[in-house]
Amino acid sequence: MNDLLTMGDVSHRSGHAPSALRYYERVGLIEATRTSGNQRRYHRSVLRRLAFIRAARHVGLSLEDIRDALATLPAGRTPTRQDWTRLSRSWRSRLDEQIAALMALRDGLDSCIGCGCLSLQRCRLSNPGDRAAGAGPGAVYLPRLLRDPVGEEL
Amino acid sequence: MNDLLTMGDVSHRSGHAPSALRYYERVGLIEATRTSGNQRRYHRSVLRRLAFIRAARHVGLSLEDIRDALATLPAGRTPTRQDWTRLSRSWRSRLDEQIAALMALRDGLDSCIGCGCLSLQRCRLSNPGDRAAGAGPGAVYLPRLLRDPVGEEL
DNA sequence: GTAAAAAGTGAAGTTGACTTCAGGTCAAGC
DNA sequence: GCTTGACCTGAAGTCAACTTCACTTTTTAC
Numbered sequence: 424m425n426d427l428l429t430m431g432d433v434s435h436r437s438g439h440a441p442s443a444l445r446y447y448e449r450v451g452l453i454e455a456t457r458t459s460g461n462q463r464r465y466h467r468s469v470l471r472r473l474a475f476i477r478a479a480r481h482v483g484l485s486l487e488d489i490r491d492a493l494a495t496l497p498a499g500r501t502p503t504r505q506d507w508t509r510l511s512r513s514w515r516s517r518l519d520e521q522i523a524a525l526m527a528l529r530d531g532l533d534s535c536i537g538c539g540c541l542s543l544q545r546c547r548l549s550n551p552g553d554r555a556a557g558a559g560p561g562a563v564y565l566p567r568l569l570r571d572p573v574g575e576e577l
Numbered sequence: 578m579n580d581l582l583t584m585g586d587v588s589h590r591s592g593h594a595p596s597a598l599r600y601y602e603r604v605g606l607i608e609a610t611r612t613s614g615n616q617r618r619y620h621r622s623v624l625r626r627l628a629f630i631r632a633a634r635h636v637g638l639s640l641e642d643i644r645d646a647l648a649t650l651p652a653g654r655t656p657t658r659q660d661w662t663r664l665s666r667s668w669r670s671r672l673d674e675q676i677a678a679l680m681a682l683r684d685g686l687d688s689c690i691g692c693g694c695l696s697l698q699r700c701r702l703s704n705p706g707d708r709a710a711g712a713g714p715g716a717v718y719l720p721r722l723l724r725d726p727v728g729e730e731l
Numbered sequence: 732g733t734a735a736a737a738a739g740t741g742a743a744g745t746t747g748a749c750t751t752c753a754g755g756t757c758a759a760g761c
Numbered sequence: 762g763c764t765t766g767a768c769c770t771g772a773a774g775t776c777a778a779c780t781t782c783a784c785t786t787t788t789t790a791c
Binding site: 615 | 767768769770
Binding site for chain 4: 733740741743745747750752754757758760
């Protein structure tokens with residue numbers, strides 16, 4: 424019993440199916456050493472990566488994004504807390520954006536920030552020539568992705 | 578020139594590709610009448626539905642969810658503002674949850690709400706026997722989906 | 732030492748959400 | 762009235778992210 428984890432250990436403790444772990448390895452998200460009999464053995468630090476992957480997946484980030492992020496972690500040594508912090512910071516604006524979009528949808532659905540509709544017909548938030556004009560209380564831009572691309576006369 | 582919209586109109590003004598509009602029709606998200614020559618003609622209200630679909634898709638809701646929601650709109654008449662408001666309310670808790678998850682990830686990645694790591698090793702938020710113990714400033718539950726399923730010794 | 736559980740492989744299947752394609756049909760403008 | 766661009770259809774393709782399958786090999790436990 425050394426300190427390496429088996430497939431079963433990692434699967435159970437990370438909550439990812441074995442097939443997913445093999446898949447993640449194939450696409451370069453995690454790695455493992457092998458026994459003489461070709462079975463995978465994982466370093467404990469893989470669990471942290473997997474927790475990160477789980478969280479990031481849950482909020483809708485792609486494996487490609489996640490791989491890119493994980494690629495910024497140092498090779499050769501177990502990432503430190505600073506490493507993970509730096510990584511998270513690089514996502515902060517992205518997460519902030521996504522949060523803003525969700526809140527805008529939630530609030531927009533409920534009130535369209537003032538006009539109580541999704542009609543957008545006379546709503547300044549969707550009027551291309553008059554976006555956020557006045558900027559009164561609660562006048563907030565809808566994130567671009569939530570706006571109607573043309574926006575006229577919905 | 579009546580008040581019905583062609584495929585091209587709707588595609589252009591909604592920002593959805595024609596193929597997507599046909600697909601949405603096939604799966605019951607939108608509908609259209611047909612000309613004598615079998616071409617689609619859309620009512621203006623479809624644009625509102627499509628704006629809703631776009632927004633909901635953007636925040637990660639499935640077409641199935643969206644269809645279920647849209648199915649609560651009245652048949653036979655153009656939905657009123659109250660109809661859309663009611664619909665949005667039914668999603669509010671769901672959106673709130675997703676917002677909370679994102680904020681937890683953002684904050685958790687940056688600070689793990691106090692311990693500055695993703696290690697979760699001694700973090701009370703991930704310690705099954707001691708969740709949010711103390712409940713000091715900023716002590717918040719990580720949403721279940723963001724927590725490690727086992728949580729020990731990451 | 733052997734049986735059972737766990738793990739290995741590559742290839743193919745799945746699901747959701749569309750897009751692309753091939754081969755016609757319709758409608759608007761001159 | 763005819764050309765040209767917009768539309769039609771069903772079937773198949775695509776992409777991400779996995780899972781399932783069929784079959785072999787390792788490991789673990791008694």
